[in-house]
Amino acid sequence: MKRRYTIMAAVILAFSLLAAACSSSDSGDAETTTTAAETTETTTAPATTQAPTTTAAPATTEAPADLPPLVVWADEKRAPVIESIAPAFTEATGVEVQVTLVDFGTMKDEVSTKGPAGEGPDVFIGAHDWVGELATNGSISPIDLGGREGEFTETGLNALKWDGAQYGLPYVTEAVAIYYNTDLVPEAPATMAELTAACDAIEVDNCLGVPGGNDGGDAYHHQPFLTVDGGYIFGYDPGTGFDVEDIGLGTDEAIAGASLLETLVTDGYIASTNYDDAKNLFMEGNEAFWLTGPWELGSLEDQDTVNWGVMTLPTVDGNVMRPFVGVQGFYLSAFAQNAAIAEEFLLNFIATDETMLALFEADPRGSAHIATIKTISSDPINATFAISGQTGQFMPNVPEMGAVWGPVGDNFLALRNGDIDAETAMTNASEQVTTVIAEG
Amino acid sequence: MAASLGNWGTGFWVRLVLLALLDAVALWSSLILIADGSVIMFLGLVIGVLFINWVYLWPRTEALRWITPGLVFMTIFVVIPIIYTSYVSLTNWRTGNVTSKEQTIDFWEAKVYVDPEAEGTLFDLFVYTDDSGDPDGFKLLLVNEEGQYVYGDPRLRTETAIEDGVEDEGTFASGEEIPPAEFNGSRLLTQREVFQLSTQVDFKNLVVDTDSGEIVILGLSQGRVVQASQRYVYDEEADTLIDTVENRVCSPGEVTATKGNFVCDDGEVLVPGWVATIGLKNYNTVATNPLIREPFLRVFLWNFVFAFLSVATTFALGLLLAVTMHHYRMKGLRFYRSVFIIPYAIPAFLSILVWRGLFNSSFGTINRTLAPLYDLLGIDPIRWLSDPTWAKVTVILVNLWLGFPYMFLLATGALQSIPSDILEAASVDGATGGRAFRKITFPLLMVALAPLLIGSFAFNFNNFNLIFLLTQGGPPVLGADIPVGHTDILISFTFNLASNAGRGNNFGLASAITMLIFFLLLLISAFSFRFTKRLEDTYGGS
Numbered sequence: 010m011k012r013r014y015t016i017m018a019a020v021i022l023a024f025s026l027l028a029a030a031c032s033s034s035d036s037g038d039a040e041t042t043t044t045a046a047e048t049t050e051t052t053t054a055p056a057t058t059q060a061p062t063t064t065a066a067p068a069t070t071e072a073p074a075d076l077p078p079l080v081v082w083a084d085e086k087r088a089p090v091i092e093s094i095a096p097a098f099t100e101a102t103g104v105e106v107q108v109t110l111v112d113f114g115t116m117k118d119e120v121s122t123k124g125p126a127g128e129g130p131d132v133f134i135g136a137h138d139w140v141g142e143l144a145t146n147g148s149i150s151p152i153d154l155g156g157r158e159g160e161f162t163e164t165g166l167n168a169l170k171w172d173g174a175q176y177g178l179p180y181v182t183e184a185v186a187i188y189y190n191t192d193l194v195p196e197a198p199a200t201m202a203e204l205t206a207a208c209d210a211i212e213v214d215n216c217l218g219v220p221g222g223n224d225g226g227d228a229y230h231h232q233p234f235l236t237v238d239g240g241y242i243f244g245y246d247p248g249t250g251f252d253v254e255d256i257g258l259g260t261d262e263a264i265a266g267a268s269l270l271e272t273l274v275t276d277g278y279i280a281s282t283n284y285d286d287a288k289n290l291f292m293e294g295n296e297a298f299w300l301t302g303p304w305e306l307g308s309l310e311d312q313d314t315v316n317w318g319v320m321t322l323p324t325v326d327g328n329v330m331r332p333f334v335g336v337q338g339f340y341l342s343a344f345a346q347n348a349a350i351a352e353e354f355l356l357n358f359i360a361t362d363e364t365m366l367a368l369f370e371a372d373p374r375g376s377a378h379i380a381t382i383k384t385i386s387s388d389p390i391n392a393t394f395a396i397s398g399q400t401g402q403f404m405p406n407v408p409e410m411g412a413v414w415g416p417v418g419d420n421f422l423a424l425r426n427g428d429i430d431a432e433t434a435m436t437n438a439s440e441q442v443t444t445v446i447a448e449g
Numbered sequence: 450m451a452a453s454l455g456n457w458g459t460g461f462w463v464r465l466v467l468l469a470l471l472d473a474v475a476l477w478s479s480l481i482l483i484a485d486g487s488v489i490m491f492l493g494l495v496i497g498v499l500f501i502n503w504v505y506l507w508p509r510t511e512a513l514r515w516i517t518p519g520l521v522f523m524t525i526f527v528v529i530p531i532i533y534t535s536y537v538s539l540t541n542w543r544t545g546n547v548t549s550k551e552q553t554i555d556f557w558e559a560k561v562y563v564d565p566e567a568e569g570t571l572f573d574l575f576v577y578t579d580d581s582g583d584p585d586g587f588k589l590l591l592v593n594e595e596g597q598y599v600y601g602d603p604r605l606r607t608e609t610a611i612e613d614g615v616e617d618e619g620t621f622a623s624g625e626e627i628p629p630a631e632f633n634g635s636r637l638l639t640q641r642e643v644f645q646l647s648t649q650v651d652f653k654n655l656v657v658d659t660d661s662g663e664i665v666i667l668g669l670s671q672g673r674v675v676q677a678s679q680r681y682v683y684d685e686e687a688d689t690l691i692d693t694v695e696n697r698v699c700s701p702g703e704v705t706a707t708k709g710n711f712v713c714d715d716g717e718v719l720v721p722g723w724v725a726t727i728g729l730k731n732y733n734t735v736a737t738n739p740l741i742r743e744p745f746l747r748v749f750l751w752n753f754v755f756a757f758l759s760v761a762t763t764f765a766l767g768l769l770l771a772v773t774m775h776h777y778r779m780k781g782l783r784f785y786r787s788v789f790i791i792p793y794a795i796p797a798f799l800s801i802l803v804w805r806g807l808f809n810s811s812f813g814t815i816n817r818t819l820a821p822l823y824d825l826l827g828i829d830p831i832r833w834l835s836d837p838t839w840a841k842v843t844v845i846l847v848n849l850w851l852g853f854p855y856m857f858l859l860a861t862g863a864l865q866s867i868p869s870d871i872l873e874a875a876s877v878d879g880a881t882g883g884r885a886f887r888k889i890t891f892p893l894l895m896v897a898l899a900p901l902l903i904g905s906f907a908f909n910f911n912n913f914n915l916i917f918l919l920t921q922g923g924p925p926v927l928g929a930d931i932p933v934g935h936t937d938i939l940i941s942f943t944f945n946l947a948s949n950a951g952r953g954n955n956f957g958l959a960s961a962i963t964m965l966i967f968f969l970l971l972l973i974s975a976f977s978f979r980f981t982k983r984l985e986d987t988y989g990g991s
Contacts, residue, residue: 076648103641118954125548142953145545147556147721155671156571223811224834224923281835286812343556349652350644352668408544408953415932415945419925426835429927437928444930448740 077346078105079354082120082133084113086372093367098358104350117143124148124344131345132355137168137179137336142408144171150343151176152352157360165377167247168336168403177338178355179377180368184332184397185230187217187320188291188299188309197320201269204298204323205278214295215280217273218287222425225283226418230300231270233322233330235417236402238265240435242413243405253409253446258417259439267424267431269325274425281425291315302335303374303394319393322400334401336377409446416441468505472498497524531967538960541709541727544953550723554683554690557711557719561606561665562680562694572599572664572672575628576643577635587646588616589657590632591664591672596621600633603655603666606679614658643669690719705730731961744933744942745962747926752910752938755844759909760902762849767856768894772886775864786861793854801918804847808833835924837935844936848915855905863897864890892988899981906977907970916941939966 079098081091088108095106109130111119117139123129125148135143143149151174158166158175165179189197193211198204208216221227235242240263244255257263273279282290288305290296294315300322309317322330339359345351358364365378369385375398376382386392404410420434420441429437475498482491501521504513548556572591577600579586592598601615621627630637638646647669655666666672681690681699690699690711699713702722709725710718735741770789774782792800807814810832816823823830833843867890875885916922922934922941933942939962947959 076644101640102644104644118948121544121547121954125552142544145720145953146547147553148547153667153671153673155667155673223809224805224920226923226925281811283809285806286809289812347647349647349669353644353670356668357670411948411953419923419932419934420927422835422923423925423927426832426924433928441930441932444740445932448738448931 076102076104076350078107079132079347079351080107080109080130082109082111082116082130084116084134085110087134087368090364090367090371094358094364098354102350102353104354106354120340120342121146121148124342127344129342129344131342131347131351133340133342134337135177135340137177137338138404138406138410140169140171140176140340140406142411143340144174144176145408148343149176150341150345150348152178152341152355154178155356157356160360160379162377162379162382162398164334164398164401164403165336165338168334168406169338170250171406172250177340178360179336179338180359180365181337181374182334182377182398182403183303183337183374183394184334184401185233185300185302185322186332186393186397187322188301188305188317189320190291190294190297191316191318192294193297197318198323201323201325205273205276208278208297211297213297215282215287215290216278216297218282218291218296218299218301219279219425220282220284220287220301221418221421222279222281223283223286224422225285226415226422227284228414228417228421229333231417231421232333233300234266234270235263236266236331237269237325237328238262239328240264240266241402242417243407243409245402245405251405251407253407256439256442258442259436263439264432264435267421267435270421271424271431274427279425281427291317303391304372306373306390319390321393321396329400332397332401334398334403336403337374338377412445413442416445464505468502471501497521534960534967535964537956538731538964539726539728540724540957541722541730542724542957542960543955545720546709546722546724548721548723550725553711553721553723556721557681557690558679558683560680562678570594570673573627574666574668574670574672576638576646577632578638578642579635587638587650588633588635589655589666589672590628591657592621592627596623596625596627599657599659599664601657603657605651606654606656606665610658615660618659727957731958732965734958735961735965740931741946744926744929744931744937745939748933748937748939748942751841751936755841755936755938756906756910756912758845759848759852759912760906762845763852763856763905764860764898764902766849766853767858768860770853770857771860771864772890774861789857790854792850793858797851797914798918800851801847801915804850805834805919808843808847810835834920837924837926840920840924840936844915844919847919848909848912851915852905852909859898859901860894863894866897867893892984896981896985896988899984900978903974903977903981907974910938910970910973911940911966912938913940913944917944 083091088110091106091108095108099105111130111133113134113136116133116135120129120133120135120143129148140149154161154175161179162182165182166175168182169175169177169179193213194207196207198207204217220230235258240260241257243251243253244257245251270279274281280286280290284301287296287299287301288308291299292308292312292314309315322332324330339355341348341351341355360378362378362380362384365376365381366384369376369381373391375391375394376385382395386395405413416438420429420438423429424431424434475494479491479494482494501517504510504517570593572593575590575592577588577590579588588601589603590598590600597620598618599615600617602611604611604614617633628637652666652669657664657666657672664672678693680694681692683690688701691697692699692713695715697713697715699711699717699719702708702710702712702718705727707718708727710720710722712718735745773779774785779785810816810830813833815833816830820830831839833839871889871893872885875881875889880888916936916938920934920936922937922945924935926933926935932945937945943959943962943966946962947956948954
């Protein structure tokens, strides 16, 4: 009896040792994992050259080490562009570019959680309003544009600044404008009074389509109304950035802006539409004006039901509506295996006229690259969106914005549904934002 | 099955090979785990594999052999997530505290202080080699816009300054090629070679000393004259960060609020910090912070009502249909059964979005169809998704559509398993129709179905998909202290709290609430199973 178990144990041990040995040299799965482990080892060596002894390479790695690939995370629209410039980069530098598709909506959290675990990207594309949270988490590194600041718009650069440092290379600045149905409204109105007059003259289901009503709260698309009389969310100073203690939602100016919206709602110019309602009504030709951003250009170009144009946001009694400007940029991860190479990639392969134009063509949002803006502005539609980008304020990039979207969207939603008046809406929103920030 | 250990049959060898395979995989993964330094994972793996080997090799473990696969899956998919969640609930894992302590120290040590006054000339950087094969044998050529250049050896910022680092200085004549292919006997490196070198040399930490100050290397192609120094130095002995610019000492926070961050002696808390355990603080927050407690109660009540009504309505409809279908005079059973399964066959994720469109109060099919009725009655159209009460009704209705096929299937199966002779005996005794159903069929059904109803309750209690896709918790509760919706259930409320708290994410707090939900469900289930047991004692065992 005893002997049999001894034999069995011996057989199992031998077999498993054999299998383990095979798996590390033959089987495909095992192969990739082990090489991955090896690369991590070899590359952490130079990364930790903090130790004062190593001016150059440690003596052990005499043969030139394999360069680790440059890992770029991008969403499905931008990834092909990065892939198209990858061969040129590999050709010039010997560094392979690995483009990983990551959904834009989950990018920020993925970077925050996977970066520290060593599974994150070297470079990724993200929105500017992540900069506060990512920098607070220590997930991103500043980059030095090396005197090339002049190639980008000031809004683009400022939006990606945090605590005085420049994080990321801006490449998109986008803001909402108004699409209008040229069959219903031949001449684009310049003021809100002209806009409502144009609607009075025609028979239409909805005059001005604004997302954020019905059942889908939306703070973003209401920003032009909030700002028309000087309302704001957080106080901003170009030197010190946003002041989260200075919440401007409950101010008379903000309430005045919300009251304008309330009047337009009660007078029947703005129906309670969520994002899809506003879009569908416009696409069916049942809406004269539709307030939204350049990301919908594609769906309008794909249809032939309505003839359309784009106009800037109307003025109200001489006041300008200032939409949110969204900036997107290329971030450099704080956990990049080789930050120097990643930076070279950004400065010499991404920040070029050709790549910036290709990125614009892949996803036609406004550009943050001045040469690209000049090229694309020959098209009046792009030029109109560019004007919106210049009149707007860039979205606050502080993490506290997380506490703003919900309450502001909720209260504008209630206002759009006629459940509360402008003053209550703005006071409620202001109080909720204050409490959530204080409590969080 | 006599293939126990006693004989050397096929079963024995199959078992042996499978075990050996398992051990091989385990051995191989444990090597990786050791290399990664994950001690806990390694220990867990070793203990687990030893246990499995023991169970399948030693005699007298027959009972364990049957249950071990179940135990393994339970451990991987139930126990480990719970342990991990409860661990997270004891930490301060949130925006600003996402890295390990080592990574945090690295972060602060990598902070370079640049004197804002001294930011100066920008240089282009070129790398030259003497081709001696010595990894140290490279030199840097820095050229500014005017063609002035510096050529010499760099050093790491952490090292002391080199006295005679600069080998050559001067100005290129205007016609000269920059960079020259050969300089002072050294060869210009190609970009590819520079990149190769960058895996061995930390370029971003290089400095060239000149008479007029340091030129800090910014990357692989640029340098700048600046006054730069490492701002924070970590003192391993004292476990403190020393701020060399403002001359202060920062030590790890002592009190719960600052645990996981360095706190400087002037009171400033350095963010980012690291993930640290903070005891029961998150649970304390749930219990004491009125901003969470108030919505928590409101959400909990609706959550309970929602789960209860979901089970009650789906079960009622499913049972009604099953009983109808069960009648012996029913024709076209196959057809009806197929039709009733349809909601079950469409992915809920899709059908919820479709329902959301149908219930759209302004443009949805339902309100467009009902428009003449509204006109006739002279009332406003029902706001299915944006009115607090109707939104709740809508949630229940959509869940009824999604859930009744499951109950229908269950009830059909259970009905068929009730022996017909019992009902025949009952009818002989005079109990027919409704009375027989109430007194005999239904109690017998409940014996079989009650545990499943409890499971359904637990599932609906955490039915995140439905709420998130249909209403996102909305419509908002107006005037609440913090944003909360009328149809928010605990799990969707927790999700919002985790992802949109005051400053970004708060995984620790969200995990604490998740654990509370878990214990709550555990309690409800335990209580209900007891009740079922009583049911079984009364009616079971026939």
